[in-house]
Amino acid sequence: MNDPDLRQALEKIISPRILVVGDLMLDHYSWGEVDRISPEAPIPVMRVLREDQRLGGAGNVVMNLTALGAQVLVCGVTGKDETGNTILKLLSENEADHSGVIVAENFKSCLKHRMIAGQTHLLRMDIDPDPETPLPQKQLIDYLEQTIPSSDAVIVSDYGKGLLSPVILKAIADCGKKSGIPIVGDPRSTTNYSIYQDFTLIKPNRKEAEASVGFALKDRNDVLKAAEILQADVKLKYLVISLDQDGLLLFRSPQDYHFMAAETQEVFDVVGAGDSVSSMLTFMLAGKAKIEQAAYWAQLAASMEIQHVGVVSFTKNELLQRYDFGETSSKIMTPEQLCRSLPQELPVVFTNGFFDEISAGHLKFLHQLKTLKGFNVVAINSDKSITEQKGQPPLLNERERALLLSAIEAVDRVVIFNDPDASSLIRNIRPQMVVKGEHFRKKKLPEKEAIEETGAKLEYFPEY
Known part of the structure; x- marks a missing residue:
């Protein structure tokens, strides 16, 4: 129409x-x-x-x-x-x-x-x-x-x-x-x-x-x-x-x-x-x-x-969201949909980021999620969230980023969130594991308190 x-x-x-x-x-x-x-x-x-x-x-x-x-x-x-x-x-x-x-x-x-x-x-x-x-x-x-x-x-x-x-x-x-x-x-x-x-x-x-x-x-x-x-x-x-x-x-x-x-x-x-x-x-x-x-x-x-x-x-x-994204990927969900549809038989594995300049390194990082044999959720900051933090909009808008990530075989769900970090999402989803890149090991994670509250295991992947 x-x-x-x-x-x-x-x-x-x-x-x-x-x-x-x-x-x-x-x-x-x-x-x-x-x-x-x-x-x-x-x-x-x-x-x-x-x-x-x-x-x-x-x-x-x-x-x-x-x-x-x-x-x-x-x-x-x-x-x-x-x-x-x-x-x-x-x-x-x-x-x-x-x-x-x-x-x-x-x-x-x-x-x-x-x-x-x-x-x-x-x-x-x-x-x-x-x-x-x-x-x-x-x-x-x-x-x-x-x-x-x-x-x-x-x-x-x-x-x-x-x-x-x-x-x-x-x-x-x-x-x-x-x-x-x-x-x-x-x-x-x-x-x-x-x-x-x-x-x-x-x-x-x-x-x-x-x-x-x-x-x-x-x-x-x-x-x-x-x-x-x-x-x-x-x-x-x-x-x-x-x-x-x-x-x-x-x-x-x-x-x-x-x-x-x-x-x-x-x-x-x-x-x-x-x-x-x-x-x-x-x-x-x-x-x-x-x-x-x-x-x-x-x-x-x-x-x-x-x-x-x-x-x-x-x-x-x-x-x-369905109107904006169409039926191109059933993997892309709102936070509400995601919380309703998480499987009970698999551990939930969670990672998040801007993914505003997606590179081969990002893809290799995400492909490693398959090794964990869980249900892999990737959360990305919305355009509004990135603009507020970086002072300018992302190179790829949230629709484009979500569609690209949903095309990766290792990714089971993609969710877009508006907060500065993923703490609230982690508390709602309660994943069994949170995955970050190796360079975050020595940094203070904004989601650290939420990860500890939910009892999730924190895992670091090598980056390329």
Whole structure:
């Protein structure tokens, strides 16, 4: 997309107030490994190595938006059970205002338990609420009518669990229309999309769109035909159909539409891609961005999501870095990404420097990292950090330096940091070993205190 204001459109959005309405769930992940088949039945036996609990459903949208820096309010229902208590606890930990979440008697909280070996999903077990359970509809509508007018945008995350009745959906649409607040809908699988009448935008995925129009979306002509039918039925301002690894369609009319291809060459897991799209669309519209800009950042967030196993939320900084660097090297990470993705089975080896005038000596130094048989992280000072210390910008900018270093086989990760030295990064990463050039042996290292605090071994390599 050729838009000179694209980067600024995201960068300038600061803490919009967004209301998330929808089906709250708990995602429980069991991660492990399989090395045998059960003697009881022809099924794999997974040895669980670690477990994780995350917000799911509308809760995943909450995590996406809080990671982006939004002020998030949540409206939904949980039960008086262990799963519901965990959902409320995780909402609090994510600093989301959950005063609009009603804890209802006789309501069974929604749980999805995924069992994953390596990058393979073995099984998912679901516990869902009884669709006949009565819900406190009036209480929900009172909260919505009070909260929507003071919000910058509303996102409705409808998983079809019974919360979002036609009456509640109409109340949301009416209130948004009256207050001039954009309403984004991530719809359930249904043949009747008229229940989302007067929303600003809805975002079905490929499967949901197919279920609604009654035919498969095999190519772009099919997708356009489906979009025209859906928009005519619901009379929307915009329609977005997310197409997972094929990107998305932004549709206004048969004469005004954009296909946006996914910016990724590797697809590991499409779970969470739809939520990434709807979250990003809502965040951008809350920040008064153009719809084309919102759609671009939505597809980029989804492109990043499908490169991970499981569901991952990204910060604004991580999205901006992906925009700046492209997919040229998955080795280049923000400090936040690095801390989340460090391996547990290998010792972390760390080195840092300006690397502003990369020479053959630098390359030989870095190639020696292979001898340590660890996970090698190279941290480089940002352009801002180098300029502040040297009084002039580096010969190669941080993007060029990161790309060059990431091309070295011995380097597993490259991270850019803004501080004068790497002390804070060492404290966060906690490497088992820190490597420096031989000429640093007799110098006072600015990171000495951090190295000692973390218990890392300090190793010196000969230089060339």
